[in-house]
Structures are given as structure tokens and as C-alpha cells.
Amino acid sequence: MNESGESLKKIYHAVLNFDLRGAKEATKEALEKGIDPLLILNEGSIKALREAGSKFEKGEYFLPEIMVCAEAFQESYRILEPELTRKSERADSLGRIVIGTVVGDMHDIGKNLVKALLSGVGFEVYDLGRDVPIQKFVEKAKEVDADIVAMSALLTVTMQFMGTIIAALRKAGSKAKTIVGGAPVTADFAKNIGADAFAGDALLGVEECKRLVGK
Known part of the structure; x- marks a missing residue:
């Protein structure tokens, strides 16, 4: 295996x-070796998260393990984010995306993963965070x-707000396309709430x- 692969x-x-410090340090080392940040993201940390998800489905990992894997992913992503931002700024923007977890919902692992991928491929991403009020999406x-x-x-109780947000966007005259996931x-x-797209996972969400923007 070559140095990049290692x-x-x-x-x-x-x-x-679950090695938070190791994820951070290994990401720094990879960047110092000149490895493309998007390659690091896709073939390093995201690949690991997908494997963790597979282990969860098989009953080999449980929710606590998934949460710590996500924290390790975040440690790696914090190192990559400035480089990914510079990379997207040098490229022609694919479009502007507002992203957030809906009101009442404090979960943001999936949202953060999608944000990382969207930034990496060249979208301008405006992250509203989690527990985002309906009007904040519109504004x-x-x-x-x-x-x-x-x-x-x-959560099933919070996903109902997605339809309300879509209706509010249309009422406000926004021409933005909408995509939902979770x-x-x-x-x-x-389809029933009038969304333009559905994301079954993060990579499909990017596609x-x-x-939606015709790319």
C-alpha cells in the first residue's frame, strides 16, 4: 500500500x-503529506462512518459506539473544514444551500455529514444548526x-415540521428546491409534503x- 493509502x-x-485524538492527528498528517482533503474525507472518515453504520445494522455496534464514531469523525472534519472551504472557494460554486435540523430535534450527526460532503463538492452551505425554528429557514x-x-x-414527532417549512417557504415566495432526510x-x-427530493443517506443527498441544481 502506498503512503497515501496508509x-x-x-x-x-x-x-x-473511537480514537478521537488519533483521528485528529492522522488527518493533520495526511494534509501535511499533501493528500487532497476531499479524498481524506471520502476515503478516510466517511468510509469509516459508513462501516460503523453497517456494524450498527448487524448489531455489532450500538448507539453509544455510533455516537463516539461520529465524534471522531467531527475531530477529523474540523481539521479538514478550512481546506475544504478553500477548495470550494477556488471552484465555481454549484449553488447555495441552507441546511438545518428542524425545530424540536437536537440530532445533527447526519446533517453534519451531509454538510461536509456538500461543502467538499463545491456548494456554498449555510448551516443553521439544530432545533431550527420554521421562520429561520425561511429568513x-x-x-x-x-x-x-x-x-x-x-424523530417522527419533529419530521412533521418539514411540511410546514416547505409551505412557509412557498408562501414567502422562495424559489428554493427542498430536500429532506433522516x-x-x-x-x-x-412526496406527500411536497419536497423536491429525498435523501436516503448522505452520499445520495449530495447527488x-x-x-436539483442541474449539475
Whole structure:
């Protein structure tokens, strides 16, 4: 295995094995070696998160393990984010996306992963965070003239707000396309509330956003 592959493998194993400090240091080392930050993200930390998700589905990992894997991912991403931002600024923007977890929902692991990927491929991403009020989505979409508004939810009681947000965007005259995702969200639900797209996972979400802006 070449030096680049070894570096990516170190990040992968650090995230998968709950090593927060190791994930951070391995990411620094990879950047110092000149490895492309998007490659580090896709083939290092995101690849590890996907494997963690697979282990969760098989019953090999449980929610506490997934949470720590996500923390390790975040440690790696914090090092990558400035480089990914510079990379996207040098490239032509694919479009402006407002993203957030809907009101009442404090879960943001999936949303943060999608944000990382969208920034990496060249979107301008405006992250509203979690527990975002309906009107804040509308105001930010209007402020930045968003091409897309992306909404996430992990709870069945909070995902109902997605339809309210879409209706509020339309009432305010926003032309932004909408995409929804999260564990309880389905393609049928997305269609029923009038969303323009549904993201079954983070990577599909990126492809859908590219489709929505015609790229």
C-alpha cells in the first residue's frame, strides 16, 4: 500500500475504533503529506462512518459506539473544514444551500455529514444548526437567495415540521428546491409534503442536490 493509502487507513481505523485524538492527528498528517482533503474525507472518515453504520445494522455496534464514531469523525472534519472551504472557494460554486435540523430535534450527526460532503463538492452551505425554528429557514433562504433548503430530522414527532417549512417557504415566495432526510423520513413522506427530493443517506443527498441544481 502506498503512503497515501496508509494515511487514509489510519484515519479510517481511528474513527471506526473511537480514537478521537488519533483521528485528529492522522488527518493533520495526511494534509501535511499533501493528500487532497476531499479524498481524506471520502476515503478516510466517511468510509469509516459508513462501516460503523453497517456494524450498527448487524448489531455489532450500538448507539453509544455510533455516537463516539461520529465524534471522531467531527475531530477529523474540523481539521479538514478550512481546506475544504478553500477548495470550494477556488471552484465555481454549484449553488447555495441552507441546511438545518428542524425545530424540536437536537440530532445533527447526519446533517453534519451531509454538510461536509456538500461543502467538499463545491456548494456554498449555510448551516443553521439544530432545533431550527420554521421562520429561520425561511429568513435565511430569502437572505442568501438559496437554491436549495435541506432539512433533517431523527424523530417522527419533529419530521412533521418539514411540511410546514416547505409551505412557509412557498408562501414567502422562495424559489428554493427542498430536500429532506433522516432516519424516519421516507420517499413517500417526502412526496406527500411536497419536497423536491429525498435523501436516503448522505452520499445520495449530495447527488440529489446536484440533480436539483442541474449539475
